[in-house]
Amino acid sequence: MAWNWEGPTWPNFTYDATALEPLEAEFLLRSGQFIGAFKHVSQDEQQNLKIDLISDEALKTSEIEGEILNRDSVQSSLRYQFGLGEQQAGVPAAERGIAQMMVDLYLNFSTPLTDETMFAWYSMLLSGDRTIRTIAAYRTHPEPMQVVSGPIAQRKVHFEAPPSGNMTKEMAGFIQWFNDTRPEGPHPLPAITRSAIAHLYFVSIHPFEDGNGRIARALAEKSLAQNLGQPTLIALAYTIQRKRKAYYEALEHNNKEMEITDWLLYFANTVLEAQDNTNRRVDFYIAKTKFYERLRGQFxxxxxxxxxxxxxxxxxxxxxxxxxxxxxxxxxxxxxxxxxxxxxxxxxxxxxxxxxxxxxxxxxxxxxxx
The missing domain is CATH 1.10.10.10 (Winged helix-like DNA-binding domain superfamily/Winged helix DNA-binding domain)
Incomplete structure (x- = not known):
């Protein structure tokens, strides 16, 4: 067996749940701290903080894939999508598309996952890419879907996904698993465990021609939000991008076996670090408000x-x-x-x-x- 999906137990991942318990508890504790702190940010600053956090996620989830976007254009599109301003003229399709996906993720986190959800995200992300053969559908090309690096003569295959002909079956199974494991589903899972598995499970299928990493991270955030019952505003992609090499190494280390405790521990610690980054920003906004209250009119x-x-x-x-x-x-x-x-x-x-x-x-x- 070369890849996890080729094994007889696919997609039934195994892991040591007890190893995750203290990290799951810490996640819930820090989530409560964020909710409490966010309430102390003024209404106007809450909107600004929301735009800043979401735009950073949009920029960083794209940067992880090597795509550098314009911050002002992303923020303009986010404000427009949230009804907070006019659409800036000349916003490129990539910036507009990632903003649309992030707003949809924020507003509709609680809805069940469907094929249509992911087709919509995919269309938003790739609307300006004329090289993509299939939009609003899973991949159909006959050649293998591989993650590779290096020159052609020394090409290294880091992962090969299931054949395109399996996509309908694989994604039906993934969507059912995702919905069954949410808090109100028949087989609920703890927040970080579910989010981590969702990410690895999805990228192991790699159902689209492009954008799989960005959609996997969006699914991870949708999963966390569903378990908390509200948008997380967590700096997940921001945190992953800072240590991108470790992220790819963790994925490659866990794409060959069905035992994934190492991946869950990596992902859990990344989520906790992301929470720290988010909470630091909330504290910064609270301090900013107090700063202006203390010194207003003196500059x-x-x-x-x-x-x-x-x-x-x-x-x-x-x-x-x-x-x-x-x-x-x-x-x-x-x-x-x-x-x-x-x-x-x-x-x-x-x-x-x-x-x-x-x-x-x-x-x-x-x-x-x-």
Whole structure:
């Protein structure tokens, strides 16, 4: 047997459930912490945070597959899809499509999975790709569906999926499993266990000509949301992309056998790290609200622009901190003016300063007693 789907017990994966129990409990605990913290974000900032988190997922799930999209176009499409703004002119099909899929995932997480759900996601993702032969259907080409790397003369096959002729049967089985294992189904599974299996099960079938990884991650998030009873806003793709090599290694390590405890543990720890990343962002937005409450009306126009730009960089901020050169570039201020502005921001407790001379850097001061 070369691949998991060729074995006699396919698709009945086996694993050590007890090894997952503490991770499942931690996931539920952190989910509660997120829900509680999110309620402390203002209504307007909740919308902004939602757009930021979903756009990051859209960008990163595409980047994992080597596709670099435009953030502004994705966010514009998300705002339009959520009814929060007008559609920006000239948004490329790829950005519009991933935004549509992410909004559908957010709004319709609770609905049962169907062929039509995945056909719709696939059509959204690949609507601008003229090389795809089959849209809104599973693959039908006779040649093997393989995941490969390396030059043609030294091609390495990392995985080969079931033949195209098996897709109707394989996907019928997958969809039934997915719906049967949701919380109200006849065979419910714990949140992370179900999400991890859904991801591996789906990519093992690889039912589409393209987009399988992005759809697998969307299914993993749909699964988690169903188990929680609400959208997760979890930074899953964002976290996977940061350690993309480990992600592909974990998939390859677990595509040959039916015992998948290693995959479940990898995925569970990735989900917990994703929750940490999400909760850090919620804390950042709460701190941002308090920052403006504390200092509102104390900045000149240049300072307002620079502070807004720093917040736009997100929880990680400017790499190494904001320099005077950054400030001049953002505000178009003269150097002497920039120096006075930055000194004033430090004096008011808006920024902290580190380093000296050309190594001087500034950071947002987000503690409440700043």
């Amino acid at each position: 000149n126009e240049r300072q307002e622009k620079a502070i807004a730009r720093m917040f736009k960089e997100g929880v990680d901020g400017f790499r190494g901190g904001l320099s005077a050169e950054n400030y001049i570039s953002i505000t178009k201020a003269a150097r002497a003016t920039a120096t006075r502005d930055l000194q004033d921001l430090v004096a008011k407790g808006a920024l902290t300063r580190t380093g000296e001379l050309r190594h001087t850097r500034y950071h947002l001061r987000l503690d409440e007693n700043g």
